[in-house]
Amino acid sequence: MAMAKVPILVAVALMAAVASCSAREPNICMPLAEVAATAADDAVAPLIHALRPLLGSGGQLGSHGGVPCDSWRLGVEAYNVRDWKMVPANCEGYVGHYMLGSHYRRDSKVVIDQAIAYLDSLRLAGNGKEVWVFDIDETMLSNLPYYATHGFGARPYNATSYNAYVLEGSAPALPETKRLYNKLLTVGIKPVFLTGRTEDQRAITVANLRRQGISGWMNLLLKQPGFKGSAVIYKSGERQKLQDAGYVIVGNIGDQWSDILGAPEGARTFKLPDPMYYIG
Template sequence: MKICGIFLVVSLFSTAFSDETSDPYLLPKPSILQYPSEHNKVGGEEVNLYCTSWRFAAETNNLAPWSTIPAECADYVKDYVMGRSYSTDLERVSEEASIFASSVEFSGDGKDIWVFDIDETLLSNLPYYIDHGFGGVAPAIAPSLKLYQRVVDLGYKIFLLTGRKRATGLSLLKTSSMLVSRTGTSSFSGILGHSYKQMLSPDELHKMATLYKSEKRDEMVKEGYRIRGNSGDQWSDLLGSSMSQRSFKLPNPMYYIP
């Protein structure tokens, strides 16, 4: 998922959010990655060991908060997301989630739901970052779409819970129609966007995605919904109050959102 200012990553991604700098509710701007010259000398095996360990720490939320990929891991992360590892990981999460989704016994009252984050969960911003394109190039993530269709077929209601907000870039309406056109489905029951209005202090900014998503899940639970599954690429999609019966963490070594 991606909210306004995300903690960023690889230098080639760094200007992609320059249209958002005037918003007072932003998280710190993405950093531009510096390559210290001494890191160029580090050998391949050492880098691989170090960066795999870094990725493990990032993905298990041991690293949080982190703002930039370590300089020596920039190529590692690029290879990861552009190569087969990222797609293999995405497929695995989709399959595991699908197995769990199929195992839930429904009461049949239509109150069983699955929550999806949008950015880096249903839609990939990779082409957007790489090309510096601002035309909204966010293709569907195929394995997630497969899971989406699977849980729809199983009878879950879908709620989309996104950090995207109305004030910047893509409106929720635009997001909705983009989702429909990219994923070929309009079967979600709700799409809930971020409003930062009530949260302004630095402390609250720091944890706003976790807070916001927890509040929205609280509301779902109050309305009698049972949150069976939750798919997101950030721990702030998954942790907090009213956590789902099972959470599925999609890989994202590119940026971190608190």
């Protein structure tokens, strides 16, 4: 009896969340606005219809025909679910609503609030050697406009269309991360971008960041041609170089566990939510 009621309630609650988000989160809800504005577009319209039926069967609480999506997402964020290739098929609707509604933003805000509380607790040396490492994708910039029209991670990764999107240089800044970034600049901690994006994407990445009002970073570290190895090896190696050059990594933030695992991790790490993809 209880189970029969829940999907309906969840559907109504989710609709309420989506309806409320455009006023409060212009950046994050841009994809939704795009979807609405281009409802006649064949490439986009099926998404809208695909989301609805999923709510009843594979929604927030349901486990009919698949994993319970909220528990799966928690498993991802707590690093219990690893090495996954795609969002479970029954969770496309759940992840879509999570990302487009206010939930993703609310979860991100708690992370950034913790980062700022940590920052406020520090006694800084102020010697110009203190840095904070930022990942880019789903950390500083959001690729949600792309994922919103490509199944929110529930469809196979398409390098061609994804890279075409990156080369547009149009990814919006994540507002919570930007709040942390700006605060760091005011206290004299130097931001360092450390990204899995490749060296050939430097110009468009710089242009994208600038268009989003982001500037003042010390380094933009991109993956060099020919590098073979995991994200953990790559990123911890780059952090080691920073440390060897005399920098103190006071903080490190990313949306993937591979951004923040592997010594030297940084004095404190922060994991932003990302239920759309996994990088090992």
